[in-house]
Amino acid sequence: RYDIIIVGAGHGGAQAAIYLRQWGFAGSIALIGDEPELPYERPPLSKDYLAGEKPFERILIRPAAFWDERSITLLPSTRIAAVDPAAKTVAAADGRSFGYSILIWATGGTPKRLGCRGESLGGVHFIRNRAEVDAMTAEMEAVRQIVVIGGGYIGLEAAAVLRKLGKSVTLLEAQDRVLSRVAGEAVSRFYEAEHRAQGVDIRLNAGVAAIEGEGRVCGVRLVDGTLLSAEMVIVGIGIDAAAAPLQASGIAGVNGVDVDVFCRTSDPAIYAIGDCAAHENAFAGGMRLRVESVQNAHDQAACAVKAILGQPEPYRAVPWFWSNQYDLRLQTVGLSVGDDQTILRGVPASRSFSLLYLRKGRVIALDCVNATKDYVQGRKLVEAGAMIDPGRLADTNVPLKEMF
Ligand code: FAD
16 A cells, blocks of 8 residues: 555656655655556657667656665556545456555646558657657658648657658648647748658548558558558547546546646546646637647646645646657647637747747637747746737837736
């Protein structure tokens, strides 16, 4: 029996264990994860780790000794298949069972499947964990033509790395623009133009009918009948929350696990944090949603740990995010949920600009491309929900910090 069990040894779970010890918790802690490795950072999987520019040791969240020194029990390669909230136990798929006083659920998400024929062929990859990226890397030298399915951040980042590695890359997006779920049109069009200039063949409105091949992938069939040759396929079309064991135990939640402002689930002894936690986000106008970012995983870990330690503080962290593609650094602050106006600040062709998102006249988010000053200064505007004349926001001669 452990005082605290954390299920999921990714960004949120590892950080929760770190905060518990940092803030003086002396009881027993088990960090249970289904991957074999020590906790590691996920963002490099579609960036410098995929590019072969960073060895695995450099993406570890903490070195091995850190966990030992703090008496945090790591239980790797352990998949939790069931939770019994009444008995306060979690059961692993291999039959082991562990008792807890407090449970923190931090299981992230699993990649969405296309649901079409050929998805399980050799050479079809989903970028979510190290094992998958290593499998991809092992095949990399032998392949030239790669089809990336999905024009979200992960698909675009992977495409950028693959071009750098000299591969021929076709990127398929089902919508009429890339990043359609997360960014405004100006940002989408900018990234489309950049990728095309770098040699990526971007196909918009491209529905996938099937992945072709026998044993191993040889092509992708589009809904309109087109057949694209492919020696490797990378699918990045989003994730579903990995919450099934908790939901099956009766804990509330449809899209993930529902939590309150202290990251508590419908069971007071169970918390949920990170990609799997559906919370009412103050920066999304109070809408219940899941936020898939390192920021959210870290800050919800802090929120849950404070509540566990008897010093609850409602979750109200400013959302931020980044994406690296080629020499472009995109930095986002806020959530562009329900925006009704966008304002372009700067000229995309200069490869340094920002897009500001407004809801009812208030600044709710910024996407800043190679524009770190706007990102840093815009944070205050988002925090305050500032109302500023759109003409001024667009004026690059006036720094954002002078507007509020
Ligand atoms: P995770 O870090 O995914 O950890 C969950 C862990 O739980 C995993 O190890 C999983 O295998 C394990 N698990 C799941 N189910 C079980 C179970 N039943 N039993 C035991 N263990 C289980 N965010 C950014 O902010 N910036 C970026 O640039 C960025 N780039 C990304 C690039 C890639 C390729 C990916 C995949 C994600 C990226 N993200 C980025 C998102 C970010 O990594 C996630 O938001 C973050 O990892 C969420 O943390 P988490 O703790 O909720 O989940």
